[in-house]
Amino acid sequence: MGGTECSLNKTSYGRARSLFTTLELNYYGQLYAKFCGNSNKIDWEVFQSMFDSMWGSNYVRKLFEYFCSAQDKEASKFTSLDLDTFIFGLAYVLKGDADEKLNLFFKLCETDDARDSNELAFVEVKLVVNKLVDQYMNVIRQSPSYQYWTFEKNSNDDALFLSDYFSNNLETYLTKSGHIDGDNFVPRQLIQKWLIRDGSIILEMISCAVNFALEKALPGGPFIFPLIPTPTNNAACVSILNLPSVVILSNNITVSGSANSNAGSWKLLYDSKKHGESFTNMLKSIMDEGPLLVVVQEKETNYTFGGFCSTNMNLNPNFVGDDRCFVFSISPYVRVFPATGFNGNYAYLNAYQATMPNGLGFGGRLQMDEIKIHFFSLWLDQDFGRGKSQAYGSTYSSPQLSAKENFDVEKVEIWAVGRKPDTQKRRDSKSILDSNPEMKAILAMTGKGPVSEGLRDFDETADIPEDRKFMNA
Structure with a gap:
């Protein structure tokens, strides 16, 4: 269906059937037989009864017309579906x-008052998005991952x-494009660009809604719940995230290209309420764990915000990460601020250095002569409990994420959301400890340092001493 394969409208019914497994085809055949009975067809009334759990009759009618158009573009000529056309749809x-x-999304958004076929009513677009989101969230709450x-x-x-x-995101996109006029009709092309750039998950919500409606009509089908991350290592953790933020953040991490983000699990590495309000405890929990999602809650205001680093983080005098990094706000509003590409100051982590700023941050600029930080979208100081957020730094161009520029921390959560670095490569490569005595001392302070230099030389296949100590910490 994508890439070099032919589009469905150029394929035979046999080709359409080949896209499904035998199990799926058997299920859809049983579903068809259950609803069409002796008539051997699915007319509008029958189709409506199959999808009565979705959206409302107006949208189900548009879905029926869309199925009919798979048989012929002049859908109005057809009043029922045979099995082949049903499978094709x-x-x-x-x-x-x-x-x-x-x-199909555009079909759902069509209204009689549209000025021409190339425009959509903005109000109707938002209404369709709301209907899809409502159904999607209902399905997710019944998924196995949600229970964790x-x-x-x-x-x-x-x-x-x-x-x-999604509504605010779309409004911002359209406003920047300058294409909302007094009648609130917008070009389809703009909606299409927004969906591909920022709203691709909405297209998946359509498939989810249809599949779930079929599952309710005839339980036992091949329905697969939409994937949200399954949290691991989070016993007794009550997260400051919420369900919508998990959906939004995992979708943006996937868009950013980080491997295994929303299709697998998120591992809770550090919870300041559970693991101790200590920068040292935080360091020993997060280093060498791969891409990280940092979530911060401000004291008193409960503003919640954070940043995503797409690469491994270790103590480093330089910025790390790439253009997949972003910062975000969850409360009081939800927004994701991707990297602007203006500079490479994506993420920073350093500690216990007399001549360098010490803390964890996203964006910003370091001033070495006075050991100061400037224009960080998010900064957590080594003096744990203190943070800073400044508006419109060049790396992410985000507003101030906290209520106060200099804020007190209520809680910090840090999640591993990608692949952990290859430990075998770490064994095979020259250790940073061999070339940087200062780093060796710092790692020892955090509890990540070597238990014994001799252990490393004695058995190259043994567990890394640093890892063993971390596991026992």
Whole structure:
């Protein structure tokens, strides 16, 4: 369906069927037989009963017309679906590429008052997004992964929270493009660009909603719950994240290209309430763990925000990361601020240096002569409990994320969200300890230093002493 493969509208029914497994085809055949009965067809009334758990009759009618258009572009000529056309329509919706799912999204957004076929009513676009989000959140709450999360705040407004995120994101995009006129009609092309750039998950929500409706109509099908990260190593942790923020952040991490982000698990490395409010404790928990998601809650205000570093973090006098890094706000509003590309000051981690700023930060600039920091989107000081956020630094161009520029920390969570660095490569390469005595001393202070120099020389296949000490810490 994507890449070099033909689009569905150029394939035969046999080709459409080949996109499904035998198990899937058997299930859809049983579903078809259950609902069409002796008539051997699915008309509008039957189709509506299959999808009565979705959206409302107006949108189900548009979905029916979309299925009919798989048989012929002049869908109005058809009043029922045979099995082949039903399978063909499912192939468009469930197995289709981005273009085919975009066509269905546009179909759902169509209104009679549109001035021409190349425009969509902005109000209707937002309404469709809200319907999709509401259904998606309902499905996620029933997923196995969701059962492993314990959030500090559980809200019945989670769907509204996520809808507001997409609506505000779209409004910002359209405003910057200058294409919202007095009648609030916008070009399809702009909506398409936004969906591909920032709202690709919305297209997946369509497939999820259709598949889940079929599962409710005939349980026991090949339905797979949408993947959100499964938290690990989080016993007794009540996270300052919430469900919408997990969906948003995992989607942005995936878009950013970080491996195994939302399709696998997030490992809780550090919780300041559980592991101790100490920069040293934080360091020994997070170093050499791969890409990190840092979440901070400000004391008294409960503003919640953070940053994502796409690469491994170790004590370093230089900035690390790449253009996949971003900073974000969760509360009081939700926004993600990607790297601007203006500079490479993505993420910084250093400690116990007399001539360098010591702390963890995202964005900003270091002033070595006075050991100061400037324009950091987020800075957590080595003096644990103190933080700073400044507006519109050049790395992320984010507003001030905290209520106060210099703030007190209520809680810090740090999650590993990607692959851990290859330990075999670390064994094979020259250790930083061999070339940097200062770093050796720092690692020893954090509890990550070698237990014995002799152990490293004696058995190259043994567990790394530093790792053993960390596991026993």
